[in-house]
Amino acid sequence: MKFPRPLAAPLVVLPIVLMESAVRLMFKSLLKRHPMLFERLGEHKGKRYAFRPTDLPLVFLVEPARPAISLMREPADPRADAVVGGPLFRLLALLEGRCDADALFFSRELTVVGDMEAMLALRNALDGMAIDLPRDLGDAAGPLAPVVSRVAATIRRRVLAGENVSWS
Numbered sequence: 561m562k563f564p565r566p567l568a569a570p571l572v573v574l575p576i577v578l579m580e581s582a583v584r585l586m587f588k589s590l591l592k593r594h595p596m597l598f599e600r601l602g603e604h605k606g607k608r609y610a611f612r613p614t615d616l617p618l619v620f621l622v623e624p625a626r627p628a629i630s631l632m633r634e635p636a637d638p639r640a641d642a643v644v645g646g647p648l649f650r651l652l653a654l655l656e657g658r659c660d661a662d663a664l665f666f667s668r669e670l671t672v673v674g675d676m677e678a679m680l681a682l683r684n685a686l687d688g689m690a691i692d693l694p695r696d697l698g699d700a701a702g703p704l705a706p707v708v709s710r711v712a713a714t715i716r717r718r719v720l721a722g723e724n725v726s727w728s
Contacts, residue, residue, distance in 0.1 A: 561719045563615040563648045572617050572633075580631040583620065587629040589700035590691070598624035600685035607678040610640035613648035642679040646670040649719045654683075656691045658720060 571579065591597065598605055601624055611620040612634070621630040621638040632638060644651065646669055653659040654670075661683055664670035672679050694716060698709030 561647070561649050563613065565615075568616050576631060576633060579618070583629055583631050585700050586697050587622075587627075590693075590696050591627060593696045593699065594689050594691060597685060597689055598627055600689075601678075601681050604675075604678040604681040607641040607675060608639065609678070609682060610638040610643040611651055612643060612645040613651060614645055615647050640674065642672065642674040642676070642682070644670065644672050644679065652693060652716075653720065655686060656693055657686055657689070 601607075604624075606625045609622045609624070611622070613620075617634045619632050619634060619636045619638050621632070621640060623629075630638075644654075646654075646664065650659065650664060650669060654661055654664070661670065665672060694709045694712035697712060698705040701708035
């Protein structure tokens with residue numbers, strides 16, 4: 561399922577600093593729950609990884625050595641060692657280990673450019689991390705955690721079930 565266009569359209573004009581602040585907060589929360597994630601990259605910890613959701617006008621750049629995340633608008637050149645492209649919900653499902661990266665790659669739902677060894681190291685680092693985005697991101701919502709977690713879990717369940725959800 562692709563990210564709904566009516567929800568993606570405002571991202572073109574929304575201040576990047578505002579969106580990046582929210583992304584950094586979520587990233588920090590994720591790393592707090594999974595502090596060993598980047599240690600599992602080994603020699604690839606110093607690499608830069610870009611994620612290009614094909615249904616959003618954004619690029620996410622993750623630098624495990626710092627650890628840091630940056631957000632930029634398309635068409636940006638993040639100067640990454642490895643770049644993964646695909647629909648946002650597929651990229652998030654990969655983060656959680658809920659879908660087969662090889663199958664997505666060979667079906668061309670996912671593109672990988674650059675250092676394949678670094679990307680395989682990242683995939684292997686994610687294996688067994690038990691990342692649960694609704695739970696993990698809910699933690700960043702403070703007193704709204706139960707609501708955020710419940711809404712995110714519902715969205716994930718519907719997206720992964722392949723339902724034709726009307727977002728407009």
